[in-house]
Amino acid sequence: MTRNSIVTFIMLLIISLTGFAQPGSIDADIIVAQDGSGDFTKIQDAINAVESNSDRQTIIYIKRGLYSTEKIIVPAEKKNVYLIGESRDETIISYHIYDCPDGKCPTEDAALWSGENIRTSATLTIIGNGFRAENLTIENTAGPVGQAQAITVRADRVVFFNCNLTGYQDTIYFWSDGKRCYMENCLVVGRTDYIYGGGIAFFQSCEIRSWGGGWITAPSTNREFDYGFVFHECQLTYAANSPRAGDDGALVRFGRPWHEYPKVAWLYCEMTEKIHPEGWGDTWNMEYAATSTDLHLYEYGNSGAGADMSGRANWAGLRALTAEEASNYTVQNVLGGNDKWDPTAEAPLITTYEWTGAGTSNGWMDAANWGTETTPTTGEAAVVDDNYIVDADGGDFLADLNLKNSAKLNIIANSSANYLATYGTEIQAATTASFDGKITTKDTIVFNITGTLSLDAQLTGVHELIKKGTGKLILNEDNTSFSGAIRVDNGELDAAVANSLGKGKVSVQSGSTLTISNNTALQPTSKLLVEAGATLKLNADITTSEFYIDGVIQEVGTYTAATNPGLITGTGQIIIGRPSEFTFIGGANGNWDNPAHFVPALMPEAGETVNVSIEMETTSTVFEADIHLMSPGNMRLRGEHSSTGTITMEEGTYFTYSTGGTGFTLSAPITLAGDVKMTMASGNSSGSSMVLGGSITGEHTVTVINNGRGTVNSGTVVLRGDNIGFSGVWDLTSPSERYPNDNSYITAIDGQSANAFGQGLIAAGLDNKIIFSHVDAVGDDINVELTGSARVVLNVDMNVKSLKVNDQNFGQGTYSATTNPEYFEGTGSITVSWPVGTNEIQQTNRIELLKNSILIHGDKSEVTVYSVLGSPVMNIKNKNTISLNGLKKGIYIIQYSIDGNSGTMKFSK
Structure with missing residues (x-):
């Protein structure tokens, strides 16, 4: 050993x-x-x-x-x-x-x-x-x-x-290739090629649930094998409310051939109407896919609207099996192999009890009904299969309970079930009771309520829920995971809490009542359809984008008991339209293109605002709404992405990325409402870049930091927008947050466009770099502060009207790495030329008046700008650079006090 x-x-x-006490009977x-x-x-x-x-x-x-x-x-x-x-x-x-x-x-x-x-x-x-x-x-x-x-x-x-x-x-x-797998009574969910590869797999009685627009399989069966993927007595269902915008409503294909010679067979499956009529049709760059009979894409004995083969793709290997051929698709033939493996020969380890109804009552806690001496318990499964009535007469049913083929659960006392799976089941209640736990729908579920049932159980699934009976069903749980349609045929359905109606459409038939008791009980993306003669009892306001009366969609507006007295009661209203503000709540990945990541659950549009106080991730979808980034929120860059809406950054917010590559791009107008950060982290030895392609405005500090990821490199913020409205500070003085004692992680900022730096002060320390890559990157005036070994990198020849480095004003002349290696690097130069005798520049030894700004030489200052009529229009204290962009054309008077020296000057704009 x-x-x-x-x-x-x-x-x-x-x-x-x-x-240790063993779980259940395992x-x-x-x-x-x-x-x-x-x-x-x-x-x-x-x-x-x-x-x-x-x-x-x-x-x-x-x-x-x-x-x-x-x-x-x-x-x-x-x-x-x-x-x-x-x-x-x-x-x-x-x-x-x-x-x-x-x-x-x-x-x-x-x-x-x-x-x-x-x-x-x-x-x-x-x-x-x-x-x-x-x-x-x-x-x-x-x-x-x-x-x-x-x-x-x-x-x-x-x-x-x-x-x-x-x-x-x-x-x-x-x-x-050729490795074998057996799946029984499983749920498989996905959208794109979500069952794929070269193995041999047999799916028995599984639910295959697809979001729209994709492919179920991407098989690559080796030519030598007789079988690939076999789906036997499975249910092909459709999932609404995809995590990706644009999926909902799109049709689903059986698959696309990945490579090799795919083999997929569908036998005795029930198929949603959302299956694409062609079934396949996408050859995916495999020239032989449509013409080779070595592809075995077979169907036999399927049902449902999606099983119609009349419109299937005209591929040589796509056809219906004969009855004799279909009989060969058994578990033993498909998976047997040389060792004659039969996975069905081994019983599941989870002990499963079958309802016999042999007890003295129909009580679900009567062990005799399960053919045992004890009630099924934790870690076990209980199955009621056939037209039995099971009484939930109190207590907590601990085993997973499965109701199939017309089985009925009759709730006669307050009860709960840890897990209830319903396969075409009816739940009854003729008295006042509650039911707690979790219910997963595997087929249509009917609530036939003649009393009052408080449903405290959470619903999940994609299948239809139908309310029948003259009584009242109260939905008391957040059913966000339920996207099936809800239909109220009789009696009353009360949506009592947020998201209680799930994500599917809601229909209210004549003679029935839908009560809304929470403002967010109905998702804004859900359709609300009512018939004349139905009642909407509104105890809260709801927002929906689609409201139908007798099949006719209603116009944008507000609907109340006053506007529709025969239909609506209560003090609430139905608002058809869109909110002006959204809250970003994120999800597993925080993508900005997922409606489920917003409250309400709609994709924000141009002119609307999203408030973000967590991490939001960019995607290739162009984001149209305004984004209000509030601390501790941040924007995580993921690619070359863009937003047409304005991103407002409050104090303490930041942009960031972490990658093994060379960085990401965001093209969006940005407004600074406080001091912010731009942080980069890359493990690429050649460095990375955060490219900002939109305009940046504001007078606050932007701190730029290269945080690295273990590989010594540079991190560069690249400015490609017209940032003439920026008059704050570009700050490159901070070390890496991850490696604060290692100055070899270089931080840089590169101006690659006209006015890239706006009119801001640019400060750099350590070994960091300020890079000028455009002749007009800083407009007329350059103001930089350098500490440590920081340098300005000159990639172009520039002409400016003023140059100040570390409070030193440079006179007329040309400056470069040759003349001032203590400040400059690169092959370019800066030429300073002050026109004489013009109104564009006036100088004293304390203040410089430029065309679009005022430069202050001193530590303590106060500058007040007056209109020609004597009204103050601006008062600024203790700033080195004052932007004049906000002033209208006209004549102004400046009154200043700088380090104890006072004076006035007149200028025109």
Whole structure:
């Protein structure tokens, strides 16, 4: 035995002897719990404790919780690892790495992982054969930013049972050609190529949920294999409210061939109407994709509007199977291989109870109804399949409860369920009761309420909710994760709290009532449709962009009981239109192009303002609204992006980026309302640049800092806008915040446009650089302060009317690195030429009056500017540079006091 294997053996022995209470009926080897009640608090630690190269199964039981601090890998030597969750929806393994042009992002988080665990961005990478996962969620929350896998499967004989696998692009990567994977009763969510690779995978009774506009698969099946991806008795559903603007409403394709000779078969699946009629159609630069019969893109026995094959792409390898061919698509044939592997031969480890109805009542706590001596408990599953009625007669149902095929849950007392999955289920209540917990819809859910039911359970899913019965259903939870349509057929539905109506459309039929008791119960992006004869009881104001009465969309305006007395009651109103201000609440990545990141959940438009006090990330979408950046908010740059709205930066806000590349660009008008920072961090040895392409106005200080990322380099703010309205200070005197004692991290600011520096003072210290790359970068007047070894880099020949360095005024002449190496570098020069006998410049030994500004030579000063009629128009104290841009044309008188010397002068503008 090696030392590591001895340590592992001892650890497992200790675990077995300590006698932790086992979860449910599972005989776990290792327990992971965030609260410290298990053997480990981190999943990777538990995997590392598994004996290497063992043929025995090691069961790791993971208690409820959000495990979001680690990127997990099952190495090749860790075989037959089983991850078993306590609850499918509440045992969540989550991370957020994604592929970006410079490698993996966010770069700070990606740097935490190495080797095989960072080969892809997957939250979970599986290399060890014989892996199995049950009853948990694995997600990548990066969103629409690039490849961001939930799982990468590089192992053989992998099983997922009763799991959620969610992402946006590339959710599941079957890395290795021919490696086999079986998935049963799983939910897979994504938009772009989200099931892809060269593996062989069989999906049995899974929900495949797509956001619009993308492709479900990107297969690359090796030519030698008979099968690739097989979807058997699956449900293809459509998810509204995509994290990416523009997805909603767009159709979905089955896939696009990645490379090799893809093989995908859809058998006995129910398909949403959002499937593109062509099915495929995108050859993705594979010339042979449409003509080769070695591509096997097959369908058989499917149902639903999306199953119509009459409009399919005219590809040689795309066709319907015959009945005989379809019969060959069994788990054993597809996955059997040389070792005759049959994943269905091994029963799930999660104990599953079937409702028998053999109890003395229909009570869900009556163990006899489950054919046992005890009620199903934590870590177990309970299934009611068929037209049974189950009475929720009180208590907390601890097992995951699944209601299928017309099963009914009758709530007769206050009850709760940790997790309730509904597959075409009806929930009844004939008395006054409450129901708490979590409800996930797998198909249409009907609430047939004749009493009053307070639904304190959170809803998730994309399927329709129908309110029936003469009674009242009160939605008392934030249902942001529910995007299914809501239809009120009978009785009353009361939306009592924020986001209680979810994100889908809401329809109110004649004779029924929708009560709104919270201003944000209805998402502004949700459609509200009512029929004549329905009642809208408004106890709060709501905003929506689409309001229909009898199918006719209503005009922008306000609707109340006074305007629509036959339809609306109460003191509230329906506002159709858009708010003038939004609040940015961000999300997993904080992108500025995601409506869900704003309150209300709409994309802000030109003329509107967004208040931002957290981090907002730029994207390629041009942002049209104004942005009000408030401390401690910041703007994180992600590419060459732009905003047509003005970005107002309050005191303490900043722009930043962190990259392995050479930097990013933001083109946007910027107004400074306080002192701000521009911070750069790059690991690129050639340095990086923060390019600011819009105008910058204000009289405050902009501090520029190169924070580095371990590789000594330079960080340069590049000014490419016309910043004539800037009269503050460009400050390059601060060291790196990350490496404060290392002056080799050079900070620079480069003026590459006319008036790039405006009329501001430019201060640099340490070894930092002020770079002039445009002949008019500073207009008529240059004022710089240099300390340490800082220098001005002259890349061009410049002509100015005044030059001041460290309070030294330079007379007429030409200055360069040759004449003044203590100040200047580069091949360019500065020529100072003061016209004599003009009104543009007047001088004293204390004050200089230039065309657009006043220069003060002194420490303590007060300058008052009067109109020719004697009215004061400006009063400035203790500033070296005073901008005159705000003055209208006319004659003015200056009264000044500088270091005890007073005087007056007259000038015209």
